[in-house]
Amino acid sequence: MPRFRLRRISSHKPEYSSRSEKVCPRRLIDTRTLKLVDLKENDPVPPYAILSHRWIQGQEVSEVCPRRLINTRTLKFVELKENDPVPPYAILSHRWIQGQEVSYQEFLDGDPLTKLKSGYLKIAAACRVARRDRISFIWVDTCCIDKGSHDDVARNIRSMYAYYQNAQVCYAYLVDTNLDDMWEKRFLHSEWFKRGWTLQELLAPKEVIFFDQSWVPVGTKRSLREMVSYVTNIPSAVLSGLGSVYDIDPLERMSWTIGRKTTKPPDRAYCLLGLLDVSIEPDYDETFRESMERLRKAFVDAHPQHREAFGSEEVSFLEILDQIYDKLRRTRNFTFTGSGMDRALKDTAGVYPSMAPYFEKLSEAQVTFEDFQKPLGKSEGKSGYDKIRAACQQALKDGLRYIWIDTCCIDRGDHEDVVRNIKSMYAYYQNAEVCYAYLADVTTSSFESSEWFYRGWTLQELLAPSYVVFFDQAWNRIGSKDELKNEIATVTTIPKDVLSGERPIHDVDPLARMTWAVGRETTKPQDQAYCLLGLLGVSIDPDYDEDVRMSFERLRTVFVETHPERGEVEAVEDFYSFLNDRYQSWMDSLKLVPKVRLVDSNSPVVQLPTLVFVGDHGPFLRSYVAILIGAQKHCEGSDRPRAQSLNGTEKMGAGKDHR
Numbered sequence: 132m133p134r135f136r137l138r139r140i141s142s143h144k145p146e147y148s149s150r151s152e153k154v155c156p157r158r159l160i161d162t163r164t165l166k167l168v169d170l171k172e173n174d175p176v177p178p179y180a181i182l183s184h185r186w187i188q189g190q191e192v193s194e195v196c197p198r199r200l201i202n203t204r205t206l207k208f209v210e211l212k213e214n215d216p217v218p219p220y221a222i223l224s225h226r227w228i229q230g231q232e233v234s235y236q237e238f239l240d241g242d243p244l245t246k247l248k249s250g251y252l253k254i255a256a257a258c259r260v261a262r263r264d265r266i267s268f269i270w271v272d273t274c275c276i277d278k279g280s281h282d283d284v285a286r287n288i289r290s291m292y293a294y295y296q297n298a299q300v301c302y303a304y305l306v307d308t309n310l311d312d313m314w315e316k317r318f319l320h321s322e323w324f325k326r327g328w329t330l331q332e333l334l335a336p337k338e339v340i341f342f343d344q345s346w347v348p349v350g351t352k353r354s355l356r357e358m359v360s361y362v363t364n365i366p367s368a369v370l371s372g373l374g375s376v377y378d379i380d381p382l383e384r385m386s387w388t389i390g391r392k393t394t395k396p397p398d399r400a401y402c403l404l405g406l407l408d409v410s411i412e413p414d415y416d417e418t419f420r421e422s423m424e425r426l427r428k429a430f431v432d433a434h435p436q437h438r439e440a441f442g443s444e445e446v447s448f449l450e451i452l453d454q455i456y457d458k459l460r461r462t463r464n465f466t467f468t469g470s471g472m473d474r475a476l477k478d479t480a481g482v483y484p485s486m487a488p489y490f491e492k493l494s495e496a497q498v499t500f501e502d503f504q505k506p507l508g509k510s511e512g513k514s515g516y517d518k519i520r521a522a523c524q525q526a527l528k529d530g531l532r533y534i535w536i537d538t539c540c541i542d543r544g545d546h547e548d549v550v551r552n553i554k555s556m557y558a559y560y561q562n563a564e565v566c567y568a569y570l571a572d573v574t575t576s577s578f579e580s581s582e583w584f585y586r587g588w589t590l591q592e593l594l595a596p597s598y599v600v601f602f603d604q605a606w607n608r609i610g611s612k613d614e615l616k617n618e619i620a621t622v623t624t625i626p627k628d629v630l631s632g633e634r635p636i637h638d639v640d641p642l643a644r645m646t647w648a649v650g651r652e653t654t655k656p657q658d659q660a661y662c663l664l665g666l667l668g669v670s671i672d673p674d675y676d677e678d679v680r681m682s683f684e685r686l687r688t689v690f691v692e693t694h695p696e697r698g699e700v701e702a703v704e705d706f707y708s709f710l711n712d713r714y715q716s717w718m719d720s721l722k723l724v725p726k727v728r729l730v731d732s733n734s735p736v737v738q739l740p741t742l743v744f745v746g747d748h749g750p751f752l753r754s755y756v757a758i759l760i761g762a763q764k765h766c767e768g769s770d771r772p773r774a775q776s777l778n779g780t781e782k783m784g785a786g787k788d789h790r
Contacts (some may be wrong), residue, residue, distance in 0.1 A: 134597075136728070152742065154534045154555050154558035154559070154562065155176035155179075155558070155559060155562050156176070156179070156540060156555075156559050157169065157170045157171075157172075157176075157177055157554070158170070158535075158540045158541075159176075159534065159535055159540065160519070160523065160533065160535070160536060160540065161532065161533060162180075162523035162524075162527050162531065162532055162534050163523075163527065163532065163754055165519070165520065165523055166540075167540070168533065175563075176363070177532060177533055177565060178531055178532075178533070178564045179531060179532075179533040179534055179535055179563055179569070180522070180525075180526040180529065180531045180533070180534040180535075180563060180564055180565050180566070180567060181252045181534065181535045181560055181563035181565070181566045181592075182518075182519075182522045182534060182536045182537075182557060182566070182567050182569060183560075183566050183567065183568040183569070183583075183589055183592035183593070183594065183599070184518060184568070184569040184571070184583075186523070190276050191581055195290045195293035195297070196217035196220075196293070196294065196297050197217070197220070197287070197290075197294050198210065198212075198213075198215075198217075199211070199270075199275045200217075200220055200268040200269065200270055200275070201219075201238075201254070201258065201267050201269050201270070201271060201274070201275065202267065202268060203221075203258040203261040203262045203266065203268060203270065204258075204262065204267065205257075205269055206254070206255060206258060208238070208239065208275075209268065210249070218267060218268055219266060219267075219268070219299045220266065220267075220268040220269055220270055220298055220299060221257070221260075221261040221264065221266045221268070221269045221270075221298060221299055221300050221301070221302060222269065222270045222271075222294060222295055222298035222300075222301050222302070222332075222336065223254070223257045223271045223301075223302050223304065224255075224271070224295075224301050224302065224303040224304070224323075224329055224332035224333070225253060225303070225304040225306070225323075226304075226306060226322055226323055226326060226329075227273065227394070228249060228250065228306070230414045231248050231249040231250045232248070232274075232474060233245055233248055233250045233251045233254065233273055233274045234273065234274060234278065235274050235275070235276060235277040235278065235279070236277075236279070236506070237274070238251075238254075238274040248706045250273060253304060254271055254273075254274065256304075256346045257269055257271065257302050257304070259346075259781075260302055260346065262301075264299075264300065266299055266300070270294060270298070272287075272291070272328075274466075275287075284413065285412055285413055285775075289404065289410050289411075289412070289413075290403055290415045291331070291405065292331050292335050292404060292406070293335075293405070294335075295331060295332055295335035295336045295405075296335040296336065296337075296405075298336055298337075299337075299338070300336065300337075300338045300339075300340060301332060301335075301336035301338065301340070302340055302342060303323065303324050303329075303332065303333070303339050303340065303341045303342065304342050305318065305321045305341060305342065305343060305344070305346065305349070306344050307320075307321050307322055307505070308341075308343045308349065308570075309322050309343050309344060309345070310343045310345070310347045310349055310742070311349035314343070314349065315358070318341070318349060318355075318358065319358060319361070319362050321573040324362050324363060325390060325391055325392060325393045325536040325725070326391060326392060326393070327388065327392060327399050327402040328393065328398065328402045330363075330387055330388060330389075330391060330402060331402060331405045331406055331407065333352065333359070333363070333365075333370075334365070334369070334376050335405060336352075337372070337652075338351065338352070339352035339357065340352075340584065342528070351355075352370050353370065353371050353372065353656070356371050364386065364387055364389075365387055366379070371655075372468075372654045373654060375404065377408060381407060381430070381434070381437060384403075384406050384407065385403065385406075385407075387406075388402070388403065394542065395415055396418070396419040396422075397413065397414065397415055397417055397418075397419055397421075397422040399419055399422075399423075400419065400422035400423045400425070400426045401413050401422065403426060404426075407426070407430050407433075407434075408433060408434070409429040409430050409432075409433045409434075410429065410433075411425050411426060411429045415518065418430045431614070438723045443748040454501070468774055476730060483621075486543060492718060501661060508680050515538060517571060519536055519538075519539065519674070521569075521606050521622075522534055522567055522569065525567055525602070525606065526567075527586065529564075529565060531564060531565070535559060535563070537552075537556070537588075537784060540552075550672055550673055553661055553664075553673045554664065554670050554671075554672070554673075556588075556591070556665065557591050557595050557664065557665020557666070558595075558665070559595075560591060560595035560596045560665075561595040561596065561597075561665075563596055564598070565596070565598045565599075565600060566595075566596035566598065566599045566600070567599075567600055567602060568583065568589075568594060568599050568600065568601045568602065568605055569606070570583045570601060570602065570604065570609070571603050571604050572604065573603045573604060576772040577653020578601070578609055578615070578618060579618055579621065579622045584622050584623060585651055585652060586651055586652060586653070587651040587652060587653035587658055587659055587662040588658065588662045589647055589651075589655065590623075590647060590651060590662065590666065591662060591665045591666055592627070593612065593619070593623070593630075593638055594630075594666065595628070596612075596664060597632055597688065598611065598612070599611060599612035599664060600612075601615065612630055612631075613631050613632075616630040616631055623647060624646070624647060625647055625781075626639070636666070637668060641667055641694055641697065642697075642700075644663075644667065645663060645666070645667070647666075648662070648663060648666075655675055656679035656682075657673065657674070657675055657677060657679050657682040659679060659682070659683075660679065660682035660683045660685075660686045661673050663686065664686075667686075667690060667693070668693065669686070669689045669693050670689070671685050671686060671689050680706075684706060686706070687700060687703065687706045
């Protein structure tokens with residue numbers, strides 16, 4: 132008999148006969164047939180498993196990060212050695228202004244005349260924004276790449292997509308945009324959208340914040356996704372994070388470069404490297420056509436499934452783009468000038484039109500409710516289907532006929548279905564026989580560093596079920612929540628007696644519960660509030676059209692109604708700041724100082740930023756405890772720099788897992 136069934140018999144959980152009185156999902160997956168089963172209102176809910184997982188929207192993020200950064204406080208370079216951990220950093224996306232940008236050597240020399248350049252003022256302003264966001268380091272392409280060194284240029288160009296991908300946030304500075312009555316028109320016509328390199332700088336980062344010429348925030352990639360989609364032709368689902376760029380057909384990805392320009396012709400090929408997930412050595416002595424041909428060969432080698440379409444040397448990427456132009460010309464009233472990639476795609480109003488009517492397919496990695504309605508085999512090409520199949524097989528081994536999985540058991544096209552499931556999800560996990568926590572980025576030796584611990588929804592998926600079993604990327608059993616409570620308590624700061632079930636979660640101070648969500652991320656900003664509903668024992672209707680601050684304000688209101696004894700919350704004007712202050716006080720009470728520095732006479736001081744609960748620009752930072760635990764494990768038995776608390780009383784190892 133499965134291990135968890137024995138545990139259930141001795142538990143206080145009600146028997147199957149009383150399940151119909153509980154809040155349980157009305158749509159399940161039959162683990163034998165992999166078909167959806169819809170239960171009627173009065174049907175008893177059979178025992179079911181439930182899956183907790185991180186939504187994989189594309190390829191795993193690379194750990195490639197820049198080795199030269201700017202300290203945002205001192206405006207000095209920090210050179211990291213090969214094995215040094217890379218601290219959280221921001222990154223700047225901008226248009227180069229001829230004669231005004233600061234080179235590596237100029238920044239290194241620090242000449243007073245250099246600091247008068249608009250390029251230097253731009254770097255200083257970006258550093259101020261980063262400091263405000265409590266980020267101590269930033270990478271800026273103009274000065275962090277030594278253009279006098281061929282090796283440095285080649286290394287950075289090959290890795291640049293990963294640099295943006297792994298940054299905490301990207302600041303997109305639009306020097307030709309003003310936040311006035313005409314800002315929307317200026318934004319849509321900004322030259323930033325017409326440059327080659329800014330395409331990857333828009334797509335690679337998790338979070339992009341647009342600033343006008345006075346460094347006033349205009350909005351984020353998510354909040355402005357419809358406008359950005361219109362001007363760039365990129366599906367809004369990709370911009371919002373619901374879909375991965377790598378799930379889009381390569382031809383469509385290439386079409387996004389139409390009308391974009393680069394200073395050096397070969398860069399029109401090189402700026403596609405990350406977008407197509409390939410790597411070639413840059414060579415600025417070659418022609419544009421030669422660089423595009425090398426790009427084609429590298430693409431075919433890296434993605435043999437596209438060999439039939441791109442394998443012939445007679446087929447050039449330029450000709451393919453010409454074909455795309457021709458199809459667009461026939462389907463929409465476009466005016467074209469020039470030829471090849473130099474063509475400018477404009478309509479009669481002079482605004483770049485959307486290609487969405489022509490390119491409509493977005494194949495997300497996750498299997499949706501709609502996918503499950505299709506005949507078997509139609510959605511099996513998605514990586515999410517393999518995950519569902521493996522979870523069903525595990526449930527069958529454990530004697531369970533049914534399982535609930537959020538990605539495909541919720542009809543996201545039905546607003547009422549979404550609302551009902553979000554409000555009830557904590558109860559779904561609470562009433563499941565077992566929760567399988569699938570950690571796609573983990574082998575058994577890297578459990579604590581999993582991204583699973585840094586997602587918003589997985590917090591309730593950890594706490595609600597009485598029995599959770601963790602599996603690594605190959606579906607090997609790592610251990611149960613009870614067996615791993617020491618490790619989980621360390622990385623999440625949740626007390627062990629809560630994890631073991633000895634202490635009910637609702638015996639913990641409500642505001643202390645909220646601190647467990649610090650540093651966790653959600654795809655939709657509003658979910659930062661909604662994922663706390665079950666944790667606080669409250670209920671509000673989700674509204675994804677509202678501002679995230681309004682979500683927290685509604686959460687505060689219902690919290691006060693549910694907990695009238697917490698009078699201090701009722702008077703709070705800004706729930707964001709209130710929660711942040713509470714978290715800092717709580718950290719102080721535990722004698723934890725959420726700042727560390729690397730101590731080594733041969734390396735620069737690296738100070739990690741203070742934690743925040745949540746901010747206007749989304750969650751940037753992770754749990755401080757997770758940082759130190761990953762650091763300690765990395766440095767045990769090595770001679771690498773040690774991390775020291777600022778008061779000098781505690782020392783722990785610093786390592787790459789701190790990111």
